[in-house]
Amino acid sequence: MKNISSLHVPHNKHTDKLDPIRIAVPSEVVLPMNMHSGHDAEPIVSVGDYVRVGQLIAREEGRFSSPVHATVSGTVVEIAPIKHGDGKEVIAIRIESDGKMEADPNLKAPVINNCDEFLQAVRESGVVGLGGAAFPTWAKFNEAKNPDYKVDTVLVNAAECEPYITSDHKMMTLHPDLIADGIEYLRKYMSEYLGEAVFKICIEKNKPDAIEVLKKTFEGKDYVVIHELDAIYPQGAKQVMLYNATGRVAVAGKRFPSFGALIINVSSLAKMAEYLNTGMPLVERIVTIDGPAVTEPKIVIAPIGTRISYLMEQVTVEGEIGKVVVGGPMNGTAVFSTESPIVKVANAVLIFGEKESVLPDYSACIHCGRCIDKCPINIDVVSVEKHLRNPNEAKREKRLIETGVRQCVDCGCCSYVCPANRPLLAWNQDAKWWLKQYAASKREGGQN
Ligand code: SF4
Ligand code: SF4
Structure with a gap:
């Protein structure tokens, strides 16, 4: 692991001085059952049901899962599969909004007396890793209870190192109180496991206003450290953050808490606290709408499940659209259809013109070594394609x-620096997918 990753990418944080605008209520929302890593949630409503904001509409199913809540008030009009960009289908609940945004009258702050009740409440909040991982937040905290681990550091991931995205940034400047509440909840209800832990809020130096707000918020609290990081991509990758904040090296195949640390996205922490304070689960989020084709970028608060096309209507676009990406330009996902909804982890919608969307032809490797040099995980990335064949x-x-490709964090630095335009990230993803499939087929065949 290198001391720090060293890729400078243009920040393009055009919306970091703007206040988020709450969008007009969309006419409908579409809520897929797989907005988290783990098993799909299971719908518990039927077509024709009237639902209110925050009402449970799909319960978690399986060991790792997360519930889904109505994000507008209105009528369930469809429960049917929708298509993902990868061609797979997932069940989604479509709710036609009545425009009233009536909250479920049964919502109330959960009563918590101990660690188990705390974890259960976090489970019911529907909060997942909002930086992109989508791992259920309760499951992450639950790992700290494993007697094999001694967690002494909680890394609050506030790096937001991808260009354009300002969602976490806004959460920090507007809701530092919720971040503070989140930390206090963890210290109170997980005191046996995290009582002695230091909370390091890891933030890039390109967010001076947020750093100032956090320093003021946590003044006098010696268990919270505002850990300023150079604005270098990909500071937010958990392995990179672990090393840069603690000097510890993440070893492939080991669970993160085995390195003595938990890592949680700063917006996840705030949304968890919001639920514990009020009983309102995760129903909306802050989304940056920007990209090279956007003339007046915006940052908005939108119900989860809002169609991407509706968000795109909030900005002015110049020229023909070539591609739309959810997430950052480095490791976000180009959308299959702009009629797809934004899911829990959708921190940005980026619109690219036709010119920026054409992938250049790639040529033979000239063995310059830049891809390996810029990889924060020291992966022998140049060899992946050869071995894949x-x-x-x-x-x-x-x-x-x-x-070492199994440790690839999909940051895209290798592809970004390759002078031969080789699609290294795509090959890495193919390799990781193949390794998983092959391991599964060996297990099924009883080879291991
Ligand atoms: S192999 Fe490429 S995408 Fe993967 S971690 Fe290294 S630089 Fe990032
Ligand atoms: S950066 Fe591209 S050209 Fe250079 S060694 Fe890596 S794959 Fe080859």
């Missing part, structure tokens, strides 16, 4: 594992 599956697996 090895016809001998056992050797393919061995060689790919040796490259």
Whole structure:
């Protein structure tokens, strides 16, 4: 692991001085059952049901899962599969809004007396890793209870190192109280496991106003450190943050708390506190709408499940649209259809013109080594494609594992610096997918 990753990407944080605008209530929302990592949630409403904001509409299913709540008031008009960009289908609940945004009258702050009740409440909040990982937040905290781990550091991930995105930034400047509440809840209800832990809020130096607000908020609290990081991509990758904030190296195949640390996105922490304070689960989020084709970028508060097309109507776009990305330009996802909804982790919608959307042809590797040099995880990225084509599956697996590609954090630095325009990130993703499938097929075949 390098001391710090060293890729300077243009910040393009055009919306960091703007206040988020609450968008007009969309006519409908579409809520997929897989807005988190783990098992899909299970719908508990039927077509024709009237629902209110915050009402539980799909319960968590399986060991790692997260519930889904209505994000507008109105009528459930459809429960049917929708298509993902990868061609897979997932069940989604479509709610036609009545425009009233009536809150569920049964919502109230949960009563919590101990750690188990706390974790159950976080579970019911529907909060997941809002920086992109979508791992259920309760499950992350639950890991700290494992007697094999001794967590002494909680990393609050406030790096927001991708260009354009300002969602976490706004959460910090507007709601530092919720971030403080989140930390106090953890100290109170998980005191046995996190009582002695230091909370390091890891934030890039390009957010001076947020740093100032946080310093004021946590003045006199010696268990909170505002850890300022250079604005260098990808500071927000958990392995990079762990090293830069603690000097510890994340080893492949080990759970994160085994390094003595938990990591939680700053907006997840705030949204968790909001639920514990009020009983309102995760129903809306801050979204940056920007990109090279946008003339007047905005930052908005939108119900989860709002169609991307409706968000795009909030800004003015110049020229023909080439592609729309949810998340950052480095490791966000180009959307399959702008009729898709924004999900819990959608921190940005970026609109690119036709010119910026054309992928250049790639050419032969000139062995310059830049991809390896800029990889924050020291992956032998240049060899991945070659091994991926090895016809001998056992050797393919061995060689790919040796490259370290399983630890790839999808930051895209390798592709970004490659002078031959080789699609290294895509190959890494193919390699990781293949390794998982191959391991699963070996398990099924009883080879291991
Ligand atoms: S995408 Fe993966 S291989 Fe490429 S630089 Fe990032 S971590 Fe390294
Ligand atoms: S950056 Fe591109 S050209 Fe250079 S070694 Fe890596 S793959 Fe080859």
